Amino acid sequence: MKTVLTLAICILSITWSFAQNLNPDDQLLFAPQQPVPPKQPCVTLSNNKIVCGKADESGSKLLSVFKGLQYGQAARWQSASIFDEYEPNGFEAQQYGARCPQPLWNPKNQLRGAEDCLYLNIWAPADAIENKSTLPVMVFFHGGGFVAGGADKFYHTADGELIDLYTGRSLSADQDIVLVTVNFRLGILGTLATDGITGQEPENGGNYGFQDQQVALQWVKKHITSFGGDPDQVTIFGVSSGAMAVGLHMFSAESSRDLFRAGIMQSSVATYKYRSKEEGRDLFHYYLKCLRAVIRNPDSEECALTAQLEDLEKATTRQILVAQGLLQNMLFKKGVFLSALPGSIAFSPIIDGSFLKEQPDIQLRKGSEKPLLLGFNKNEGVLFANFIDETGKLNTVSYNGILSRDFEESMLIMQRGGYGAQTPAAHGLRKKTPATALANLIGNSAFNCSAMSANISATSPSNNVWLYYFAQTSVANMEKPPSNPAVNNVCGPHNEWDNSCHASELPFVFNNMPPNASEDDVALAAEMSALWAQFAKTPREGPAKDWKLWEWPKIGNPANFNVLQGTAETQTYEDLFANSDCTFWLGEIIEKNVNAILIPTQLTEE
Numbered sequence: 306m307k308t309v310l311t312l313a314i315c316i317l318s319i320t321w322s323f324a325q326n327l328n329p330d331d332q333l334l335f336a337p338q339q340p341v342p343p344k345q346p347c348v349t350l351s352n353n354k355i356v357c358g359k360a361d362e363s364g365s366k367l368l369s370v371f372k373g374l375q376y377g378q379a380a381r382w383q384s385a386s387i388f389d390e391y392e393p394n395g396f397e398a399q400q401y402g403a404r405c406p407q408p409l410w411n412p413k414n415q416l417r418g419a420e421d422c423l424y425l426n427i428w429a430p431a432d433a434i435e436n437k438s439t440l441p442v443m444v445f446f447h448g449g450g451f452v453a454g455g456a457d458k459f460y461h462t463a464d465g466e467l468i469d470l471y472t473g474r475s476l477s478a479d480q481d482i483v484l485v486t487v488n489f490r491l492g493i494l495g496t497l498a499t500d501g502i503t504g505q506e507p508e509n510g511g512n513y514g515f516q517d518q519q520v521a522l523q524w525v526k527k528h529i530t531s532f533g534g535d536p537d538q539v540t541i542f543g544v545s546s547g548a549m550a551v552g553l554h555m556f557s558a559e560s561s562r563d564l565f566r567a568g569i570m571q572s573s574v575a576t577y578k579y580r581s582k583e584e585g586r587d588l589f590h591y592y593l594k595c596l597r598a599v600i601r602n603p604d605s606e607e608c609a610l611t612a613q614l615e616d617l618e619k620a621t622t623r624q625i626l627v628a629q630g631l632l633q634n635m636l637f638k639k640g641v642f643l644s645a646l647p648g649s650i651a652f653s654p655i656i657d658g659s660f661l662k663e664q665p666d667i668q669l670r671k672g673s674e675k676p677l678l679l680g681f682n683k684n685e686g687v688l689f690a691n692f693i694d695e696t697g698k699l700n701t702v703s704y705n706g707i708l709s710r711d712f713e714e715s716m717l718i719m720q721r722g723g724y725g726a727q728t729p730a731a732h733g734l735r736k737k738t739p740a741t742a743l744a745n746l747i748g749n750s751a752f753n754c755s756a757m758s759a760n761i762s763a764t765s766p767s768n769n770v771w772l773y774y775f776a777q778t779s780v781a782n783m784e785k786p787p788s789n790p791a792v793n794n795v796c797g798p799h800n801e802w803d804n805s806c807h808a809s810e811l812p813f814v815f816n817n818m819p820p821n822a823s824e825d826d827v828a829l830a831a832e833m834s835a836l837w838a839q840f841a842k843t844p845r846e847g848p849a850k851d852w853k854l855w856e857w858p859k860i861g862n863p864a865n866f867n868v869l870q871g872t873a874e875t876q877t878y879e880d881l882f883a884n885s886d887c888t889f890w891l892g893e894i895i896e897k898n899v900n901a902i903l904i905p906t907q908l909t910e911e
Contacts, residue, residue: 405418569678
């Protein structure tokens with residue numbers, strides 16, 4: 306053993322000596338000159354605290370990236386406050402922070418997320434920090450139905466590769482933007498219409514997750530200058546429920562007014578009817594009974610007959626999430642199953658009349674005071690219909706049950722072309738089920754006409770609203786492919802039905818494309834990320850000057866419209882309003898539907 310060790314030392318010594326011998330050109334052998342790696346970026350915040358991140362050389366310019374930076378602190382079911390008292394020697398912000406607790410449908414499943422979850426991530430050009438620039442700032446709120454998701458997300462490519470989606474590798478580096486992505490509380494932990502064990506009405510109306518977003522924006526306003534950003538040039542943007550939150554900030558929360566200057570709503574149910582204070586309290590009392598049942602028996606399938614307020618404080622995170630799942634299961638039983646139609650999101654924010662003053666669509670229809678870019682995708686309803694169809698329970702009876710639950714005048718819908726249970730299969734959805742009818746219903750009522758109602762009650766076209774229609778085929782699986790082999794992967798990468806599903810614009814907006822993306826897709830992604838960034842830079846002028854005047858319907862409409870698709874596609878979609886059946890969905894015929902959007906007064910009858 307001693308001989309072997311001695312030999313090894315000799316070999317190492319000879320190798321080291323040989324590497325140090327100079328060649329005739331006075332160069333070290335086996336020691337080529339290596340590029341010096343960029344130093345770790347550290348910034349001093351406005352309160353003189355230091356945070357340190359990582360350098361990222363993967364994009365077109367050097368970025369400084371700060372992940373898992375705590376911005377807020379909050380006790381359970383209490384309002385959040387700014388956190389910025391980092392340790393004196395520099396807070397290391399190099400890994401994504403924990404997501405907020407995710408849904409737990411099975412009591413035996415692994416717990417995902419943690420209640421300590423108020424973290425944000427920042428991508429900033431390194432030279433902007435060094436030069437103390439004042440770049441525009443874009444703050445992103447993720448989707449997930451107010452119950453799931455986080456500030457980081459990975460998607461599946463066609464060959465199964467996972468790609469980090471919400472990064473600023475392109476958006477920040479190519480467009481000179483400071484990008485911020487935010488975690489916020491979700492589910493019952495994010496919306497509860499009472500204040501812990503006191504039973505008192507909370508100042509934020511129970512909207513803890515939404516108020517978290519405000520705290521994140523306050524943190525940005527206080528500290529973003531240290532990252533080369535301008536606190537007076539903040540644009541908030543989001544997808545799905547994140548876009549719905551943008552609408553609430555813009556049209557319902559006066560306390561958000563000074564925290565940003567423009568908004569972008571992607572794939573949003575813009576005219577969603579949120580719970581009232583009374584409905585929030587009803588759900589709260591129902592949840593308390595479910596929590597009591599879970600504390601007694603984690604496998605309980607029924608909520609208890611009585612409730613105990615103190616359970617809110619003593620319950621574990623797991624018990625809270627299991628009770629949340631039990632409550633949703635009970636709602637499924639009462640409503641057949643959730644349908645993604647208005648009224649179907651169990652834990653959406655609450656319009657309490659004070660913190661959130663009114664339904665946001667009221668002001669949206671009148672016009673937007675702040676610049677607004679909003680839009681939707683060609684096949685928004687397909688993802689939801691396919692998900693529901695995967696259960697194998699979607700048939701004429703269950704489909705009609707969905708309509709009867711969500712709409713008082715359901716027969717008016719069933720008798721209309723495209724929404725009847727016998728609508729022929731399309732979009733790759735399964736035959737012999739009403740999946741296509743449900744896709745049409747969700748797409749038109751919840752997304753298409755919802756977005757096209759912007760400014761529709763105004764007396765003149767708006768120069769402050771820009772509407773887009775995304776028509777490119779999906780390049781990624783935003784959600785996991787169906788587990789049922791009988792159900793087609795209708796929203797998968799480059800699907801054969803040319804579906805552009807819910808949230809499929811995200812890889813294009815962030816310009817984080819799969820390796821095998823076509824030239825057409827790559828070019829469109831570069832264009833879209835530039836449009837989003839330009840809107841953040843010049844919101845009053847809009848994303849581009851070549852967007853055409855939107856002329857349908859003839860009165861009270863957004864002034865600017867554009868179709869976002871590859872150069873191979875030439876369709877203009879000038880009949881989009883009519884083909885989406887918006888006169889029906891925005892007209893008198895739907896007046897008595899409790900969860901439908903309000904009636905504009907200027908649409909002509911058919």
